[in-house]
Amino acid sequence: MCRWLAYTGEPLQPSTLVLDAQHSVVAMSLNSPLGAETVNGDGFGLGWYPADAALPQHPAVFRSIEPAWHDQNLREISRAVRSPLFFAHVRAAAGPPIQQTNCHPFRFDRWLFMHNGGIAQFGLIRRDLMLAVDPSLYPHIQGTTDSEVLFHLGLTYGLADDPIAAVGAAIRRVEEVGHAAGVQFPMQGTFAVSDGETLWAFRYSSQGRSRTLFHSADVPTLRAMYPDASRLDAFGDHAQVVVSEPLNDLPGVFLEVPESTVAVLDPDGFRHAAFLDS
Template sequence: MCRWLAYSGEPIQLSKLILDTQNSLVAQSLNSPLGAETVNGDGFGVGWYPKDAVDGTPPAFFHSIEPAWHDENLREITHAIESPLFFAHVRAAAGPPIQQTNCHPFRHENWLFMHNGSLAGMNLVRRDLALAVAPEFYPLIRGTTDSEVLFYLALTLGLRDDPVAGMAAAIRKVEEVGHAHGVEFPMQGTVAVSDGAMVWAFRYSSQGRTRTLFHSIAMATLQEMYPEQARLRGFGKNARVIVSEPLSDLPGAFVEVPEATVAILEQGQYRHEPFLANAE
């Protein structure tokens, strides 16, 4: 469906991961070996928190309907901006039109959200899911994607208080509504959420066959494993990245996030927790 990455650590130029790595996000937009679609050229988006952000600072974002490999503004922006935490996403549209309001990541207050996957049978369940969004959030839905509805449904169900519980409640609602309309496997995808300090990355599908999700190992370990790799020297000890697919072919650099798991990244450390493992 799409490809995405989330970075947290010492401030870096966005271009280091979006443009410059061996299998960068822009490279994946042209050729995604592990993706459901090889080409992800239906727009892109970047959301970033400023270097001097304090708790509650909202992120900035840039969306474009251009293919990521074709947009000169993306190169200008990613070389000019440094951030300690950013999201980037390249889109392969699966129905909703190609327009800026349908590009990820989505933003509300200090929260960022992006999704790779789909809510099956959206033409059947859209109305019920939209009506389940709280009245104060419903007018904020600007696009037509299932992903944006999922975000505001999660906000309705407590994402800001407890991201894991809020996402779990939203996905349970998606499955409940989907099953009521005869949709066998309503939820598919990987989701990234951040409040500007932490990152939560979810891998879950109703079928138990979710899109791929990986995260990097500790940067100090990686630099010790590959001291000859000059490209690794520009990253600090807390640099971590969560990705739809690895950004390089260095053996051992990335580990796969298990099915039905949330990977939580806080202060340079990962932990994995089961997520809706017994939902079906």
């Protein structure tokens, strides 16, 4: 399907993780050992919250249908920008066409959203899901992906008030409609959503066999584990990364997010909570 990364912490150049890491997002676009597809070359996106803006703020988004490894503008922007919270996504199209409006992340107001996975037999149930989107939000759907519809379902069900409950309600709606149409396992994926202050990362599938998802251990612990690892010098004490696949091969740096779990990352650190596990 796709691969993605989200960062929160002290302001950082996205290129540090998108380009320069041992197994960066651009490297994943060419070789994704843990992904459903090895190559993710059907476009990419970068979304970021400006470092000098007061919260709550509106994110900026750059998306392209070029392969991430081939796009010079991505290199320029990711080195010029500094952000305390950013998303990066590389796409392997699984049906919807390769067009800019189908590239992640998706944005509405102060929210960013991205997804790896899919809604099974989306064409069969797309109409019913679209009709469940609040009429005031419907005009903001620009592309044709299941991911964008899922995002707007989350907005419909109260993302601004309770992101965990809203994403859960959106997924349950997908499962309800899917099951009614005879789809055995309607939902698959990992999801990231943020309002610019907190990052929520979900791992869930109807079958209980979700795409891979990891997040970093806290930086002070990592410095104690690896006092000679100069690569850690780029990060502040509050830096946290969520990613589809580990960015390096150092043991203990990345922790797997369990099945049916949401990881909540904010300035206080990270915590896990059960998500749609019953």
